[in-house]
Amino acid sequence: MQRLAEIAPAEIPQIWSLLSQIPDPEVPVLTITDLGMVRSVCAQAGGWVIGFTPTYSGCPATEHLLGAIRETMTAHGFTPVHIVLQLDPAWTTDWMTDDARARLREYGISPPVGHSCHAHAPAEVACPRCASTDTSVISEFGSTACKALYRCNACREPFDYFKCI
Numbered sequence: 001m002q003r004l005a006e007i008a009p010a011e012i013p014q015i016w017s018l019l020s021q022i023p024d025p026e027v028p029v030l031t032i033t034d035l036g037m038v039r040s041v042c043a044q045a046g047g048w049v050i051g052f053t054p055t056y057s058g059c060p061a062t063e064h065l066l067g068a069i070r071e072t073m074t075a076h077g078f079t080p081v082h083i084v085l086q087l088d089p090a091w092t093t094d095w096m097t098d099d100a101r102a103r104l105r106e107y108g109i110s111p112p113v114g115h116s117c118h119a120h121a122p123a124e125v126a127c128p129r130c131a132s133t134d135t136s137v138i139s140e141f142g143s144t145a146c147k148a149l150y151r152c153n154a155c156r157e158p159f160d161y162f163k164c165i
């Protein structure tokens with residue numbers, strides 16, 4: 001039991017809960033744990049090690065998020081904190097929780113369709129407002145590189161589609 005307590009200290013669920021409050025700067029309705037970016041939280045050598053996989057590589061949000069994680073951990077006395085970037089396997093929209101997909105749709109962004117389809121526009125992207133699949137691509141790059149801009153042909157509203165990767 002002593003050994004088990006060392007491996008998984010009681011603070012770990014608390015750390016997960018703190019990290020689950022850090023919003024993604026590009027999609028503020030989702031947090032970094034909704035997106036599955038936090039891969040692991042471990043205690044090591046008197047400090048904390050967080051395994052983190054950024055969503056889109058080269059996304060300017062990554063630096064911001066690393067800073068936000070450090071700040072949150074430090075503010076709650078979880079120091080020293082070491083963030084390990086885990087780039088392999090690469091992040092995929094498959095890691096997004098179902099709850100996150102539902103909230104994305106409510107926010108007005110069509111959630112990724114299918115599994116790891118490598119950024120090619122899928123055949124059917126549903127309008128987050130009226131659910132019509134009669135939609136067309138306006139631009140492969142929406143408000144950020146992670147999204148494509150679509151227009152709904154039923155309700156005529158443009159919307160962002162969170163690209164599947």
Ligand SMILES: [Zn+2]
Pocket residue numbers: 127128129130131132152153154155156157
């Ligand atoms: Zn529509």
